[in-house]
Amino acid sequence: MKYVDTAQVQKKMNTRLLTNKIAKSLFFLSTLFGLIVLVVLIFRVISQGIAWINLDFLTGKLSNNPERAGIMGAILGTLWLMVVVAPVTMLIGVGTAIYLECYAKKSRFHSFIQTNISNLAGVPSIVFGILGLTVFVRTMELGNVVLAGGLTMALLVLPIVVVASQEAIRSVPSQLSEASYGMGATKWQTIKNIILPAALPGILTGAILSLSRAIGETAPLVVIGIPALLIPFPGSLMDRFTILPMQIYYWTIDSALVAEYANLAAATIVVLLVVLFVLNSVAIIIRNKFQQRY
Template sequence: MEHVQEAQQFERKLNGRLMMNKVSKGIFFLSTLFGLVVLAVLLYRVLSEGIAYINWNFLTGKLSTNPERAGIMGAILGTFWLMIVVAPVTMFLGVATAIYLEMYAKKNKFTEFIQTNIANLAGVPSIVYGILGLTVFVRAMDLGNIVLAGGLTMSLLILPIVIVASQEALRAVPKFLEEGSLGMGATKWQTIRAVVLPVALPGILTGAILALSRAIGETAPLVVIGIPALLIPFPGSIFDKFTVLPMQIYYWTLDSSLVAEYANLAAATIIVLLVALLVLNSSAIIIRNKFTKRF
């Protein structure tokens, strides 16, 4: 009799767990479906409103108060020059910091404190970095709202992401490779340069490219430091004033309440920005797969 009761009890628990599993699976499926539906609606609306406005004149023209003559070449060039600053600054400082923390720094409470704060900085709202850039680069260093100030501000924004991604890539390198190199008489730096970095490079590049994708799509820090959006000449160096694609989308969206056609221009600019982000993210996957096969 006791065995029968235990079997019934076990069966009830099993049925409860199976039911809970089905409910959880259904909730997760509905959550995913909701996100996909919202994404599909957004893409449909953007494509339907903006695809007709994408032409050669739109891609190569200057910004204008006349919606029929407005173009985004200035914003495209501004985005390009911004990345010219952000990419090398972020890569050099981020990878160098990760190498020091993983390969040279002693493991103690102080380094744990630094790493914890770096991880926390990755989740700080972007507008906080805009305030920091306004205080340090625009006002204290008196750079103004030029490409260099915007690039340094965006570098601060994505630097924690690159550091964390680089650290994870370095930790994934098998220890026997490093130990074997040191055992053969190589110095610490020779081991890092010739053995550790080539193996960790796919992860480092993937994290860096994804971080750059975030920088391209950010608007709040640039709004805070006062980046203009209309009727400025094409930027030709890192010391020129500039605008970027997200800023142009932001201002055209605001102006759409006055002139409805600006909404279509904003949608067309969103398509261009999405294509740029898709190219960057795809290149990250290609680079990762290429170096993974090699090493």
């Protein structure tokens, strides 16, 4: 019978418990630090900009006078941008995920495509701005309008939707599709009636993340020449536009000359956070509704 040194075993257990406590404390402190920075940032922005938010600020046009400046044009531009980004990313992204998961044969070419889609999610956003400038603004001669900006931002967030949709489709139990085939359904009927409804919550989660990133990005739009100081309100896909992050960026720069612009930038950040919260809340409600249904 092999002799077991209980003292040695106890020592190893104490070492593991100590290591676990140290790791737990480090992770807790890291989380706490991030939360503290977030709370300080939000408090600073709200305290600096809340006094500037009123009906005139939300519905007015841009002005050289900080006291009369408004952001209605940037709000409408942001919403028009989402009108392009949302359907393009959903249709192309979900369609790509369905093809790769349900139709494409596993091969080296499939692995090559899959690897590149995953890598595209980490490409700097300014690269997509250069692509949008080359393809949509110059080659297609659209100019710096809503359609060009929306297509550029759709390219930026498309990999997120594709990857999230693939993961959602993979999470659907194979027994469901096999039962559908066993009852005589075709592949498309199985995808439409079984796989997509079951994967919809995960797909909507990817859409939420992609739209949130698209609303907050500025680098691609700066590259394609989207103006910050735009007086007319956009009314169609072929109108010039600006968005809330662009307005925040340029007002932050102008605050070095006129201090009031820093307050305008903080107020615009508050509005942008509210817009993000509302859009995400609506999407989460829709996701939860479908999740309970299926």
